[in-house]
Amino acid sequence: MATNIPANLKYTKEHEWTLIDGDTVSVGITDFAQSALGDIVFLEVPEVGSELKAGTTFGVVESIKSVSDLYAPISGEVIAKNSEVEGSPEKINQDAYGSWLIKVKVKNTGDLQNLMTAEQYQEFCNTSH
């Protein structure tokens, strides 16, 4: 599968992307993930103020036929959610990297070391699928 993996982002094994800006991290799902899911019709993300724990589920993305959990790439507090994408989740299919889901204020910036670079994520996609 041809996938688009921007070099300026960091990635998780759960096929999420993160854009790091100081201690604020925007989180979305990758082009690979949206393509595997197909037509996305429902998105559930936590309210602003919720606490996330790295590696645990924080929301759900549903296509017509399937339900997939979203996993927190890092621990921290949700400081924004993208209501526009929540209302029109098909935007994720149209532009996965333009559709952030939540913004998180990171508790410990050391956690960011655990994320994959674009190169590592490309390698991960090639070997695991």
Add this chain to the structure above:
Amino acid sequence: MSQLFRTHLYQEHVKLNAKIVPFAGWEMPVQYTSVKDEVLAVRQNAGVFDVSHMGEFFVEGPEAETFVDYLLPNDIINAPTGKAVYSPLCRDNGTVVDDLIVYKLAPGRVLICVNASNIDKDFSWIQQKQKGFNCTLTNKSQDYSLLALQGPKAWETIQNFVTELPDIEYYSVFESSFEKHPVIIARTGYTGEDGFEIFGSHEAILGLWQNLLKHGVTPCGLAARDVLRLEVCYPLYGHELNDELNPFDAGLGWTVKAAKTKFIGKEALAARKPNKYKLVKLILEKGIPREGYPVLNGSGQPIGIISSGTMSVILNKGIALALIDVDKVPMDDVFMVDIRQKHYAAQLLKKPFVTGGHK
């Protein structure tokens, strides 16, 4: 895990970059481009499904119709030659072995089309019951491929490819040919739309598939098929029907012709206790119901379970069929669905979510 079967169109699906998944022991295309586009193609134009995994049994001989009429709760004997009849296949105790379609091809020649996952179970059951009838039973599932061409443009599309096809009624069958191959064309399907199911040799069906695609017909996968059947509330074996339920549990009481003098399961179905379940149709303003989710009453108590659920492409809302414990059906018609520990309001519908365009 045992070896998965592939239909004779497998390479065609690979060429089209279909997403392929294991289904009922087969590697089947679940989607080609987009479930949404595939559903819309069938509702508005024409789509084609490879359903060659399904089973074909032939019953032939002087007592073919008599036997099949005895085998099934629905009325086969009085249906004219050329008709198709949907029926459950029941055990002596009334539980459902499978649901199937009977095609009365010619006097003394009956085709039965069964679910892929139940081919072996059905065949051994039917074989056991056939003793003493003057007819033969043959499992030709390996010899036939099967396409479902479905949608409002199915009729005009198929005219381009088959030698002869009169404007037969819905649920009728006609034997014709495609490029000199004999094919059996039935005006049946699993989408609620007008359309045809075409049985033929692997070579004939491969050729027809390629021709239909060249003609602009959209290839459609199992995911679209499931949304389409659920929008029009057709039951699916393993979901709304199973080895423990009888036809009445699944809302198929209309297929049981109690006035017939004899058929397998007649006594048990006549003497049956009240239904265990009531099959209901639920629609949600918000949230997508999925198989296995609990259904609750207005006080939040569990009363049943979703047997099939999805997002309707046409309505853009969550829709579901649910099996409700018959003694817990709420009198106030207030239903909720538990989706990840949150309760979403569901509205009870009496009619199917979508009205298909079939005649």
